[in-house]
Amino acid sequence: MAGGLASASPVHADAAHEHGVAVLRVVSEGATLMIEFVSPLDNLVGFEHAPRTDAQRTAMGAAQARLRDAAALLQLSAEAECVLQEVVLESPWLQGARDEHDRGQDHDHDVSPDHEHASAPSAAHAEMVALYHYECAAPHKLERLHTRLFDAFPRLHEVRAQSATAKGQGAATLKPATPYLYW
Ligand SMILES: [Zn+2]
Known part of the structure; x- marks a missing residue:
């Protein structure tokens, strides 16, 4: 599982x-907690092509801002004392200059070559990946993750969660009425 996180990519051949x-x-190893959220861009912004209008660029930027606001989106057991270290976003059309390599089509070390063609009309689907890295002082007290993903992204109606922790592996289907993961 950890290897899967390390190779997070907006294109997942293994995921429908x-x-x-x-x-x-969600992968917890020692003090390190990694949470990876992978979503079709349609769920987040309502389209899956390069932003063509100001409204679309604004929508993309707003989605990125919501995803970066980990404290609002992901609420972990307070007793575990997890501190966010970093949020990494990946998508073919990230707005803003925060990550320089996301802007250059010439630099594809983090972006699948498939994305070079994803902006063509009627092209294939596209996704956004958000990777959250926490360090937890008391990881054994991690018991619950309460997401507010459905509030942030109303087009989203189901989140298939997988977790791997010291307690073992688990899976759950999160819905707007039950946006929780326990482990
Ligand atoms: Zn799609």
């Missing part, structure tokens, strides 16, 4: 791309 559905992968 289904609008309305996203994937959440």
Whole structure:
């Protein structure tokens, strides 16, 4: 599982791309907690092509801002004392200059070559990946993750969660009425 996180990519050949559905992968190893959220862009912004209008660029930027606001989106057991270290976003059309390599089409070390063609009309689907890295002072007290993903992204109606922790592996389907993961 940890290797899967390390190789997070907006293109997942192994995961079905289904609008309305996203994937959440949670891996806890020692003090380190990694949460990966993978969603079709349609769930987040309502389109899956390069932003062409100001409204679309604004929508993309707003989605990125919501995803970066980990404290609002992901609420972990307070007793575990997890501190966010970093948020990494990946998508073919990130707005802003925060990550320089995301802007250059010439630099594809983090972006699958498939994305070079993803902006063509009627092209394939596209996704956004958000990777959250926490360090937890008391990881054994991690018991619950309460997400507010459905509030932030109303087009989303199901999140398929997988977790791997010292307690073992688990899976759960999160819905707007039950946006919780326990482990
Ligand atoms: Zn799609």
